[in-house]
Amino acid sequence: MKNKEISKLLREIVASYIIKNEAKYRFQIIAYQNAADSIEGLNTQIKDLYAEGNLDKIPGVGETIKKRLEELLKTGQVKHFNEVKKGIPDSTFILMEIPGFGPKKSYKLAAHFNLKNPEKAIDELLKFAKNNKIAGLEGFGEKSQADIIRSVDEYKKSMGKTTKMLLPYAHDIASDVLAYLKKSKYVEKSEALGSLRRMKPLVGDIDIAVASKWPNETIDYFTKYPGKERVIEKGPATSSLLTTAGNQIDLMVQPPDSFGALLQHFTGSKNHNIHLREIALKKNLSLSERGIKNSKTKKLYKFEDEKKFYEAIGLTFIPPEIREDTGEIELAQKNKLPKLIELKDIKGEFHIHSGFPIEPSHDLGINSIEEMIFQAKELGYEYIGFSEHNPSISKHKENQLIDLIKRRNDEIDKASQKFNFQTFKMMETDILPDGSLALPEKALEILDASVVSIHSVFKMDKNQMTDRIIKGLTHPKAKILAHPTGRLLNERAGYEVDFDILFDFCKKNNKILEINSYPNRLDLGDNLIRKAVEMMVKLVINTDSHASYQMNNMIYGVSQARRGWASKDDILNSLSYNEIKKEFKKN
DNA sequence: GCCGTTTTCGGCCCGACTGTTTTCAGTCG
Numbered sequence: 001m002k003n004k005e006i007s008k009l010l011r012e013i014v015a016s017y018i019i020k021n022e023a024k025y026r027f028q029i030i031a032y033q034n035a036a037d038s039i040e041g042l043n044t045q046i047k048d049l050y051a052e053g054n055l056d057k058i059p060g061v062g063e064t065i066k067k068r069l070e071e072l073l074k075t076g077q078v079k080h081f082n083e084v085k086k087g088i089p090d091s092t093f094i095l096m097e098i099p100g101f102g103p104k105k106s107y108k109l110a111a112h113f114n115l116k117n118p119e120k121a122i123d124e125l126l127k128f129a130k131n132n133k134i135a136g137l138e139g140f141g142e143k144s145q146a147d148i149i150r151s152v153d154e155y156k157k158s159m160g161k162t163t164k165m166l167l168p169y170a171h172d173i174a175s176d177v178l179a180y181l182k183k184s185k186y187v188e189k190s191e192a193l194g195s196l197r198r199m200k201p202l203v204g205d206i207d208i209a210v211a212s213k214w215p216n217e218t219i220d221y222f223t224k225y226p227g228k229e230r231v232i233e234k235g236p237a238t239s240s241l242l243t244t245a246g247n248q249i250d251l252m253v254q255p256p257d258s259f260g261a262l263l264q265h266f267t268g269s270k271n272h273n274i275h276l277r278e279i280a281l282k283k284n285l286s287l288s289e290r291g292i293k294n295s296k297t298k299k300l301y302k303f304e305d306e307k308k309f310y311e312a313i314g315l316t317f318i319p320p321e322i323r324e325d326t327g328e329i330e331l332a333q334k335n336k337l338p339k340l341i342e343l344k345d346i347k348g349e350f351h352i353h354s355g356f357p358i359e360p361s362h363d364l365g366i367n368s369i370e371e372m373i374f375q376a377k378e379l380g381y382e383y384i385g386f387s388e389h390n391p392s393i394s395k396h397k398e399n400q401l402i403d404l405i406k407r408r409n410d411e412i413d414k415a416s417q418k419f420n421f422q423t424f425k426m427m428e429t430d431i432l433p434d435g436s437l438a439l440p441e442k443a444l445e446i447l448d449a450s451v452v453s454i455h456s457v458f459k460m461d462k463n464q465m466t467d468r469i470i471k472g473l474t475h476p477k478a479k480i481l482a483h484p485t486g487r488l489l490n491e492r493a494g495y496e497v498d499f500d501i502l503f504d505f506c507k508k509n510n511k512i513l514e515i516n517s518y519p520n521r522l523d524l525g526d527n528l529i530r531k532a533v534e535m536m537v538k539l540v541i542n543t544d545s546h547a548s549y550q551m552n553n554m555i556y557g558v559s560q561a562r563r564g565w566a567s568k569d570d571i572l573n574s575l576s577y578n579e580i581k582k583e584f585k586k587n
Numbered sequence: 588g589c590c591g592t593t594t595t596c597g598g599c600c601c602g603a604c605t606g607t608t609t610t611c612a613g614t615c616g
Contacts, residue, residue: 141608147606
C-alpha cells in the first residue's frame, strides 16, 4: 500500500468520526488528520519505514496509530477502522470530492438515497437533484439543491478543488488579479499569499490580501473581475471567485493598520498558524487576521507590519517559504533561524541545453550557444555550463561522438571569447540501466565535468536504482546528479532511491545534487533538500533550460532551496568561477 | 490520539460565509 492510499484511508477515518460524533471524537479527528497530512508529505514509503522499525518517527504517529498501521501492512486492513466506518456507505467519501461537500452532507445524501455504488454515486445524486428530490429533505432547500447541480457540473469539468496548478502558472494568474486590483482607488496595498507566497511547487487556490479603508467597495470591485465565471461567496471582509479557467481566487480585506496581521494569517500554513496561536494562548494572547487580542483586557493590538507581529509574540520574522511548522517556530523563538539562500547569491548555473546540433539522445535546446550566454550576462551571471544531452550512442560510432562534442566545445570557446564570458564545457550524460555512462572515456576526458541523470528504465527496485545512480556518479567527471528523483509534478511520482545511502555517498565523494528549477520538476523537493542540508551534502540550483527565457526559472529552484532551509553555503553556484573550477578538479 | 525548555497529565486555533434556520450547522481556509 502506497503512502497516498494510506493517507486517504486515514482521511476516511477522520470523516467517519465527524459523521458519527464530531464533538466526542474531536481530538481523534485532529490526530488522524495530522497523521494523514504527515504521511502524505513523507519521502519514504511507509512499508520501508515499517521494515526499518521507524514508524513512530513520523510526526503525528504515536503508539495507537503505529499499531493500526502495522496491522494494515500485515493484514491489508484494520479492525478498528472497519468498526469506525461501519454504517457509512463508501459513496460518502466519493461525494466529498465535490466542492462544497463535507462529511456530513455527503453522508446524509449517500445514506438517504442509498447510494451503494461509489462509481455511480455522483451521477445518481445528480439525477435525484434534477428530479427535485433533494429540496424537500431536512436541512436542504431549493437553493442547496441548485448548488448541488452546479457543483457536480463544475466538478465534472474539473473546476474548483481538483488538480493543483504549477507554481509559475499560479503566479501568472495572481499577477493578473493583482494588476486589476491595483487599478482601483479603494485598494491601498495588495499581495498574493497562501501557498503561492510560501512558493509551494503546486498551488490550489490563489489567495490575495488587500489593505483598504473601504472594504465593501473593494469587494464589490473584486467581484467584477473580468476573468470571473461566478462569485462563490461575498461577505463584508472576504470574497471568493471562480475564474473562467476554473481556478478559485480568495480575497481578504483588512484596514491598512491591520495589514501585517492579515499577511501573517493568510500566508499560513495552517499548521504554522495553529502552533503560533497555541504559543500565544499561553501568554493570554489570541491571534487573528485583525491583530493580537489580550484575552484578559480584551484589547486588540493592530499590526501594519508582519515582522512586528512576530516580534509581539516573542519570535523573529520567519520567511514565508519555511512556515510549515517543522521546527522554524522553535528556532525563531531563540533567534536561531538560518539565513536562507537568495536569488542574488546565484552566480551562474550548469544545466543549459543549447541548440547546437549535437544529435542528442533526448531533446535539443532551441537557442544558440551565443544566445544562452547573452541571457546569462543579462542575468548578471559570472559563468554558465553547457550540458546538452549526450549524442545518441546507438546512432554514432565512438569517433563520431567525440567529433560532435569537440565541435560543440569549439563553438563554446568561440562564443565565450566573443562575449568575454566564462563557460564550462559539460554534458548531460545518461546513466544507463547497468550504471555505466552513455559516453566513452575519451569523450568524458574532453569535458570540464558532467551532469548525469536517469532518463530510461524508471521501474527498478529501490536498491538497484540506488546502486545504478551511485555507479554512474562514481566516474570522476560525473559531478552533478540532475533531477535526482525523476518526478514530474501532476504526471508521475519518480523512481525510488535510498536517499540515506545516496546522500552519504555524495558527501564522501564530493558529488553534488541538483535542485532542478524546471516548473514541473522542482526536483529535489523541499523535504529531501532539507535532509541533504542536514547531512551537509552540497547542492546546486540549475534551470535545465532548453530556451534562453527559461533561465528566468531560477527563482523557483531558489525558492525550493529556501523551503528546504538551504543557506548560501549549501549551494555550489553561489561560488565564484575560480572556486567552481577548483571544485570540478577535486576527485 | 498526540505531545512536552512552564506538563508523562491535561491540554488541543480562529474566524469567515451560506443556507436553512429563528440561533445554528456545515464547509472552508
